[in-house]
Amino acid sequence: MTQSATTRNQPAWPLALKLILPSLLGLFIFFTPIPIGDKTTIPLDHIVGALRTLLGAGAGWYALGMIVAGAIYPLATGQWRRNTTEKVFTGLKLLGVVAAVMAISGWGPALLHEPDMLPFLYNKLVISVGLIVPVGAVFLALLIGYGLMPLVGVLFQPLMRPVWKTPGRSAIDAVASFVGSYSIGLLITNRVYTAGQYSAKEAAIIATGFSTVSATFMIIVARTLDLMSLWNLYFWLTLLITFTVTALTVRIPPLRAMDDSSLHSEPEVAKGTRLRTAWQAGLDAASEAPPLFKGVATNVREGVLMAISILPSIMSVGLIGLVVAKYTPVFDWLGLVFYPFIAVWGLPEAMELARASAAGLAEMFLPALLMTEAGLPARFAAGVVSVSGVLFFSASIPCILSTRIPLGVGRIVLIWLIRVILSLMLAVPAGYLAAWLVG
Helix, strand or coil: CCHHHHHHCCCHHHHHHHHHHHHHHHHHHHHCCEEECCEEECHHHHHHHHHHHHHCCHHHHHHHHHHHHHHHHHHHHCHHHCCHHHHHHHHHHHHHHHHHHHHHHCCCCHHHHCCCCHHHHHHHHHHHHHHHHHHHHHHHHHHHCCCHHHHHHHHCHHHHHHHHCCCCCHHHHHHHHHHCCHHHHHHHHHHHHHCCCCCHHHHHHHHHHCCCCCHHHHHHHHHHCCCHHHHHHHHHHHHHHHHHHHHHHCCCCCHHHCCCCCCCCCCCCCCCCHHHHHHHHHHHHHHHCCCHHHHHHHHHHHHHHHHHHHHHHHHHHHHHHHHHHHHCCHHHHHHHHHHHHHHCCCCCCHHHHHHHHHHCCCCCCHHHHHCCCCCHHHHHHHHHHHHHCCCCCCCHHHHHHCCCCCCCHHHHHHHHHHHHHHHHHHHHHHHHHHHHHHC
8 A cells, every 4th residue: 555545544634733733843843933031042942951950060960971871882882893984983982981071070181171172162062962962852753753854855856956966855865954963864865875766976965965964953053153043044044055055066076077877766746736746745754654752752762872972072073173273273274275265255253264164174063162252244154164064074974984875085075175165155245144134
C-alpha cells in the first residue's frame, strides 16, 4: 500500500490537524518573539534562560558531565578506531575534558583564565550549547516529524534545479539542516547519494552549501553577539545570504567541475498540481509520523548525542582557536585574504572582522566569540559569516569526511575560502542595514 493510499484510509481532519498543529507550534517556538519580563525573544530562548536560572551553579557541572560523556562515547563505542580523523577528534575531545575541568576548577595557567578565554568560552558558549541543543531537540520534533518538511520540499522544487543545480528533494536536506542540524542534513544527503539519487556534484553542493548549523545554534550565536533583539532579521538575512552564496559557488570551481551523473533522476511534479501534491506529501508524512511522545523522545536522544559529541570539540578546538587568535598572528595572516572584501565597504573594524572570519575555519563560533565588543554592523556580519561559511574543523568537516561523498580536505577548504569571501561581500551591507533599521 502506498503512503497516499494510507492517508486516504484515515479520517481527513484528524490527519490534517496532525500536520498543522505540531508544525504551527514548532514555528511559534522557533520564530515568534514574545516579551516576558524585560526580555523579548523567541519562546525557546526564554525556556533555556529559565532552565539555566533554575540550575544556577549546577549548569557548569551539567556541562562538565556532558563533556565527559562526549569524550567517553567514541572510546566506549569503538568509533575512535574508524579512521585517522576520528582518532584526532577523540584526542581533541579528551583535551576538551581537561579544558572543562580547568574552567570549572580554576586550575591551570593564568593566561587561560583571563575573562575572554576559558571563562567566556565555558560560561557563555559551552553551557548554552549544552542546554539549548537537547531542549531545542524537544521542539524540533514538531518541525521535522509531522509533515512540514515534505510539504516545503515539494513547494520548493521549481527553485532547486535552476538556482542551486540540485533536485527538488534537496530542499528537505536544506530545511533539515536549518531547523535540525548539519548532522541530520548530512545523514539524509549521504543516504540519498549512496542510493544513487544524487550525483557526486549534487551531494557535494548539498553537503557544503546546505548542511549549515541549525536554528538552535544560530540562537547561541545571536545571544553571544547581543543580536536577539534582531532575531528575525538576523535569521532570515542569514538564511538568504547562506543560500545565495551556495547558488554562486555551484557555478564556479571546484563544485562546477564535479561529476553530475546519477542513477535515478527525480520525476517532475505535474503542471498545476504542485499545491495539491505538496499538501498530500505533508499528509503522507503525518500519517507515518509516530505519536508525539515517541517522536519527541527520538529527537531528544539525537539531541543529547549531538550535544555530547560537539561540546568537547567546542571546548578544545574553541580554546585552541582563542589562544591562536589572541597570542599568534596566524589568523591575522589568513585574515589578510578577506580584508579587501570587507574594507571596500568602509567598515571600521575591517581587520578584526577579517581575522575573526578566518578563525571560523577552526570553529564556527569563533567569529562570534571574537567580535562581541564590535559595533552592530561588524557584529551582525560576524554572526552571518559564522553560519554562512558552513564548513569548520571542529564538527562539520569531520562529518562530511565520514560520508561517502567524494570531497577531500583540500577541496573542502577551498570551498570554505570562496564561501567566506562571498559571505562577507553580502554580510557587511546586511550589517549596515541592521544598524540603520535599529536607528
